[in-house]
Amino acid sequence: MxxxxxxxxxxxxxxxxxxxxxxxxxxxxxxxGAGARRxxxxxxxxxxxxxxxxxxxxxxxxxxxxxxxxxxxxxxxxxxxxxxxxxxxxxxxxxxxxxxxxxxxxxxxxxxxxxxxxxxxxxxxxxxxxxxxxxxxxxxxxxxxxxxxxxxxxxxxxxxxxxxxxxxxxxxxxxxxxxxxxxxxxxxxxxxxxxxxxxxxxxxxxxxxxxxxxxxxxxxxxxxxxxxxxxxxxxxxxxxxxxxxxxxxxxHLSLVRVKVKKDACTECNVCIKKSPCPAVPAILEGRRSRPDCHACGRCIEVCPEDALHFRV
Ligand code: SF4
Ligand code: SF4
Structure with a gap:
């Protein structure tokens, strides 16, 4: 650590x-560069x-x-x-x-x-x-x-x-x-x-x-x-x-965003509890439409199973 x-x-x-x-x-x-007028x-x-x-x-x-x-x-x-x-x-x-x-x-x-x-x-x-x-x-x-x-x-x-x-x-x-x-x-x-x-x-x-x-x-x-x-x-x-x-x-069109590796996730919900935003439940459920994610990285940091990643 x-x-x-x-x-x-x-x-x-x-x-x-x-x-x-x-x-x-x-x-x-x-x-x-000062002085440009057009x-x-x-x-x-x-x-x-x-x-x-x-x-x-x-x-x-x-x-x-x-x-x-x-x-x-x-x-x-x-x-x-x-x-x-x-x-x-x-x-x-x-x-x-x-x-x-x-x-x-x-x-x-x-x-x-x-x-x-x-x-x-x-x-x-x-x-x-x-x-x-x-x-x-x-x-x-x-x-x-x-x-x-x-x-x-x-x-x-x-x-x-x-x-x-x-x-x-x-x-x-x-x-x-x-x-x-x-x-x-x-x-x-x-x-x-x-x-x-x-x-x-x-x-x-x-x-x-x-x-x-x-x-x-x-x-x-x-x-x-x-x-x-x-x-x-x-x-x-x-x-x-x-x-x-x-x-x-x-x-909804973003190429890179927070995604969950389903096989690594143990559904402990630590990420939901410790993240400040309302987006994490929708991410875990794999919903395409979800609340705003401000890319703060908190959910990725707290997951004990390394199941969340910011990736394509
Ligand atoms: S903290 Fe990690 S293992 Fe726990 S529910 Fe969230 S994604 Fe799954
Ligand atoms: S990166 Fe931050 S804002 Fe985005 S889902 Fe995770 S905790 Fe929420």
Whole structure:
């Protein structure tokens, strides 16, 4: 066990010593790129730092999960790093690189602004389509890699869920209830956007916190998500986020995802008890459709029979 933990620490150290210098080297190059005035094209948007840095984090997550190397401590360390890189780097003095790391458009805006443009009779800017396609590709490759390994709001909620409170207070809401609320919100959004032109999500979009202007609504939305997150795993993702809904639909096409080796499983249900999400029972039953899996690796780590794997 000790040897395994040392291996995890070495793996994390290796990852950070590769990624951090890469980011530091890339920052001045991006700073020099300032001054481009024309709107970037579809593929040029993938050269924005937050897109390719996000892809690197998803790749790291994919490799760690496929090697069954994600431990509880490693995951917590990664959550802190994800929040720092995708939530805070944008306000550091790193010039164009920092601007390219800003949460703009936010995951929620990526899903909602196109409908507002359509309602206004205007062309949808390519940035929304390009970012949505990049998230879709990551999801099709490896489950909710984007939500689990590159979203700062997801990361900080998951980190808050680690705050120890009585087990009786940690609630797993039935997925049909949380998903119905998420779908109803999106339908209401569509009705409102095509009648009034406004987005209901603008009233509770915690990603707007990363504008760092400390406006009341985003601060309140983030605080509610974090307090609820102590008791419920990723409440904003399961109950509200339209990008979470989008990636949940696409999860059904994912090439790599958590799978159970039936002949190794002793049906001890340790994975169900120790995992924070509502997805594990459906995975054990081999259902194709299942609740969102945020690729946290917990069920894989706790299985005493090594019956769960993140694989094709
Ligand atoms: S912990 Fe492993 S052996 Fe036990 S039910 Fe889950 S997959 Fe099966
Ligand atoms: S099924 Fe749940 S516990 Fe397992 S990796 Fe996905 S989110 Fe984590």
């Amino acid at each position: 000790q040897g395994n933990q040392n291996l995890q620490v070495r793996l994390l150290a290796k990852t950070l010593t590769t990624v951090v210098p890469f980011l530091l080297l890339a920052a001045p190059l991006w700073a020099q 709107p970037p094209g579809f593929l040029e948007i993938w050269l924005l730092p937050r897109v390719w840095v996000g892809a690197i984090f998803c790749l790291i997550g994919l490799v760690l999960l496929m090697r069954s190397s994600v431990t509880r401590n490693l995951r917590l360390a990664m959550l802190v790093v994800i929040f720092f890189v995708f939530g805070i780097v944008s306000i550091l003095p790193l010039g164009q690189f920092a601007r390219g790391m800003s949460v703009h458009p936010s995951p929620i805006c990526t899903m909602t602004r196109p409908f507002q443009f359509m309602n206004a009779g205007r062309a949808v800017p390519v940035v929304f389509i390009s970012i949505a396609v990049s998230v879709a590709l990551l999801t099709i490759v490896g489950n909710k890699l984007f939500c689990g390994w590159a979203c700062p709001i997801g990361a900080i909620q998951e980190a808050f869920h680690r705050i120890p409170v009585s087990k009786r207070l940690k609630v797993k809401l039935p997925f049909w209830i949380t998903n119905s609320i998420r779908v109803i919100l999106f339908v209401v959004f569509l009705v409102v956007v095509f009648s009034l032109g406004t987005s209901i999500y603008d009233y509770f979009n915690p990603f707007h916190f990363f504008h760092w202007s400390f406006e009341l609504l985003p601060v309140a939305a983030l605080l509610v998500a974090l307090v609820a997150g102590v008791f419920i795993f990723r409440p904003f993702c399961y109950l509200v986020c339209p990008l979470g809904l989008f990636t949940w639909v696409l999860e």
